Amino acid sequence: MDRLKFDFLKSLKLKKQVVKGFTMAEVLITIGVIGLVAAMTLPGLINKINLREYISLLKSDYSILSQAHLALVAEYGTFEASIIDCTDSKTKHNCLRDTFAKKIKSVRTCDEPYHKDDVKSSCFAEFDKIRLLNNSIATEDYLNWNGATMMLPNGSAVLFYLDDASCKYNFDGYFNYNRCGWITIDVNGNKNPNKFGIDIYVFYVMANAVKPLAYEYLHESLQNGDCTPESSGYSCSSIYILK
Numbered sequence: 001m002d003r004l005k006f007d008f009l010k011s012l013k014l015k016k017q018v019v020k021g022f023t024m025a026e027v028l029i030t031i032g033v034i035g036l037v038a039a040m041t042l043p044g045l046i047n048k049i050n051l052r053e054y055i056s057l058l059k060s061d062y063s064i065l066s067q068a069h070l071a072l073v074a075e076y077g078t079f080e081a082s083i084i085d086c087t088d089s090k091t092k093h094n095c096l097r098d099t100f101a102k103k104i105k106s107v108r109t110c111d112e113p114y115h116k117d118d119v120k121s122s123c124f125a126e127f128d129k130i131r132l133l134n135n136s137i138a139t140e141d142y143l144n145w146n147g148a149t150m151m152l153p154n155g156s157a158v159l160f161y162l163d164d165a166s167c168k169y170n171f172d173g174y175f176n177y178n179r180c181g182w183i184t185i186d187v188n189g190n191k192n193p194n195k196f197g198i199d200i201y202v203f204y205v206m207a208n209a210v211k212p213l214a215y216e217y218l219h220e221s222l223q224n225g226d227c228t229p230e231s232s233g234y235s236c237s238s239i240y241i242l243k
Contacts, residue, residue: 057187133197133233197233212237
């Protein structure tokens with residue numbers, strides 16, 4: 001009987017043994033490691049999430065502009081006929097913008113092609129603050145001071161440039177294919193990061209459609225074109241829309 005009592009009391013004692021917790025030093029080290037990992041991974045994760053959002057806006061803008069182009073062709077018979085009067089060198093870019101604006105609801109046209117603090121009616125970010133995908137300062141390619149701008153209903157800023165109202169513009173080099181002009185869009189307005197291939201993209205206005213820059217070239221060769229971290233980012237619109 002005593003033996004059974006002893007064993008029972010021993011088992012109770014074992015159950016009541018205290019389990020030691022972490023020391024303060026161990027807790028601080030763990031928190032430090034977690035913070036370090038978060039600091040290393042969160043920026044990349046946030047950038048990926050933002051890029052997904054920008055690509056979604058890119059596709060939405062592409063749809064809006066493509067539908068407007070189709071509506072103009074349906075009304076005039078050809079796209080060239082819709083811009084036949086856009087020949088004055090001083091007003092042709094505004095004419096192209098206003099022609100598209102007729103087929104897009106709730107747009108706001110702007111007086112200036114770029115944004116300045118003292119110009120409240122402007123749309124686009126200041127050109128000298130826009131960068132290429134490789135982080136170098138953007139050139140005048142697809143950013144022209146003479147272009148005309150407007151805001152789409154979703155807040156995207158759009159810059160229009162008309163090369164040729166007959167839609168036969170071309171020069172030696174890639175990505176042209178007898179275009180009418182080009183459109184540069186900033187999918188989040190003039191907010192940062194203002195970088196080609198991230199929140200800024202380029203479309204070509206063709207006689208038969210609005211197309212992302214380098215669409216045919218990338219479709220045929222299945223290359224990344226200039227949408228790599230070391231490049232300009234101009235053809236990223238094709239890469240993301242083709243995905």
